[in-house]
Amino acid sequence: xxxxxxxxxxxxxxxxxxxxxxxxxxxxxxxxxxxxxxxxxxxxxxxxxxxxxxxxxxxxxxxxxxxxxxxxxxxxxxxxxxxxxxxxxxxxxxxxxxxxxxxxxxxxxxxxxxxxxxxxxxxxxxxxxxxxxxxxxxxxxxxxxxxxxxxxxxxxxxx
Numbered sequence: 189x190x191x192x193x194x195x196x197x198x199x200x201x202x203x204x205x206x207x208x209x210x211x212x213x214x215x216x217x218x219x220x221x222x223x224x225x226x227x228x229x230x231x232x233x234x235x236x237x238x239x240x241x242x243x244x245x246x247x248x249x250x251x252x253x254x255x256x257x258x259x260x261x262x263x264x265x266x267x268x269x270x271x272x273x274x275x276x277x278x279x280x281x282x283x284x285x286x287x288x289x290x291x292x293x294x295x296x297x298x299x300x301x302x303x304x305x306x307x308x309x310x311x312x313x314x315x316x317x318x319x320x321x322x323x324x325x326x327x328x329x330x331x332x333x334x335x336x337x338x339x340x341x342x343x344x345x346x347x
Contacts, residue, residue, distance in 0.1 A: 191223035194246050201249050209253050213263070217282055221270060222246060224347040228278060235278075238270040274347075283346050287333030291326055298325015 198218065202210055225239040245252075245266065251259045274280040302321020306314040340346040 190226065191219045194219040194222045197246050198249060205253050213252060213260070214267075215249075218242070218246065218267075220283070220347045221267070221274075224274060224280060225270060228274075232277065234273050238266070238273065241266055242270065279345055281337075281340055281346050283337065283341075286337050286340070287330060290333030290336065291329040294325040294327070294329020294332070295322050296325070298322050298328070301325070 198215060202215075222239065222242045225235045225242060228235040229239045230236075245263055252263050271282060298321040299318050300321075302317045302319075302324075303314065305311075305321075306317040311317060337346060
């Protein structure tokens with residue numbers, strides 16, 4: 189199943205579901221995930237298995253939004269396992285994840301370093317320094333993440 193086909197099927201089924209519930213399951217990555225699995229299923233039996241399971245979820249997505257927790261957990265487990273497989277076996281990454289991780293790490297490191305410098309210099313304006321360090325860390329992490337993702341995109345290692 190191609191990405192656009194999966195997207196169309198999901199849209200048809202999700203038109204009556206509140207957007208908050210849709211976002212809670214992170215369904216935005218699902219059509220891209222199915223597309224990548226479809227691309228690799230001829231060469232990889234695990235991708236074939238994940239693709240068949242994924243198409244079943246796409247064709248019947250409604251039970252995930254009912255009170256049945258078991259189907260939601262099963263779906264989340266399938267997403268996690270298929271993404272881990274693609275990351276380990278095929279060296280493929282989800283678009284946006286690297287940038288998010290680098291940004292979070294940058295913010296934490298920027299705040300910690302700025303706090304440490306404030307303590308060493310015995311600066312009374314610690315909050316301002318931590319805020320500036322946090323912002324610089326966020327900017328550095330975001331830029332590093334985007335550069336890394338662009339390199340992966342050029343190598344077709346991003347979906």
